[in-house]
Amino acid sequence: MAMLNIVDVKKSFAGTEAVRGVSFNVEPGELFGVLGPNGAGKTTTIRMILDILRPDSGSIEVLGGAMDEAKKNRIGYLPEERGLYRNLKVLDCMVYLATLKGLERNEARKRASDYLERVELGHVAQKKVSELSKGMQQKVQFGTTILHEPDIVIIDEPFEALDPVNTRMVKDLLFDIRREGRAVLMCTHQMHLIEEMCDRIVMFNRGEIVLNGTLRDVRRRFAPNAVWVEGHGSFDNLPGIESVQTENGQVQLNLQAGTSPQSVFQALASRSDTTVDRFEVAIPSLDDIFVRVVNGERGQ
Ligand SMILES: Nc1ncnc2c1ncn2[C@@H]1O[C@H](COP(=O)(O)OP(=O)(O)OP(=O)(O)O)[C@@H](O)[C@H]1O
Secondary structure, eight states: OOSEEEEEEEEEETTEEEEEEEEEEEOTTOEEEEEOOTTSSHHHHHHHHTTSSOOSEEEEEETTBOOOHHHHTTEEEEOSSOOOOTTSBHHHHHHHHHHHTTOOHHHHHHHHHHHHHHTTOGGGTTSBGGGSOHHHHHHHHHHHHHTTOOSEEEEESTTTTOOHHHHHHHHHHHHHHHHTTOEEEEEOSOHHHHHHHOSEEEEEETTEEEEEEEHHHHHHHHOOSEEEEEEESOOOSOTTEEEEEEETTEEEEEEOTTOOHHHHHHHHHTOTTOEEEEEEEOOOOHHHHHHHHHTTOOOO
């Protein structure tokens, strides 16, 4: 059973076609990345999944069927806008929000305390939310998103205010959720985090999905027919090479159609005057793919 199944969903706001026929699914045990430029329709789609907005047409299935009140408690949502009760104490605030999601009070208190310890915030449990730094508040809010152990976690820019240590902490929590067979839908503009974490992605552009697949497949579609090499000696006049580009000590050998990286590797290995420190089939970064897709490319 898919955690989310979204089929041909459309939504307009007074003349703006925000979402124009979007379809995708999210499976159990998946860390699913949603990317796309500002205004592309990501948040609108998330709001429709959460039943905050109603689609004009199309269907959204959550946990195998239509959304209902009970299912809302099986979702955890960290919105882009941050917001906690600033005058409450951290622990009280977390407990209150968890009880709204159906957790019994004592259980909520236990889980909130354990969570604060895990993310190294045990010492602020009795402080007011307003006394915490932005990153600390974000960790608390992330905690309120997952405390009730939702089957689907939907998070918008979860790493925005976090330093590298805290980013790793939240990443590990998300990996735990994936390991437990639950699903995470993550919306972020931080491409390196999508590259490091996500199994599959969709990319929105102007209200439509323009890329949908595993990271590996998406990259392959945009890969140049090239290899990157570093080393000493000459990389010129190799068989099957169309052109050579050099940037920051890295050489990109653009291969002619029909030339395999393996044959280039063999040709290099047989050269006595050239040493190779690094040989890699060129893969485009997600950042690069993003820019190219926004500029109208669709890959091979
Ligand atoms: N409540 C609303 N009323 C009118 N227009 C809206 C509303 N919400 C969103 N829009 C419009 O719908 C389009 C998609 O917006 P949306 O917030 O879904 O984009 P996004 O992909 O989440 O962007 P960002 O990366 O900036 O968060 C935009 O043109 C936006 O102006």
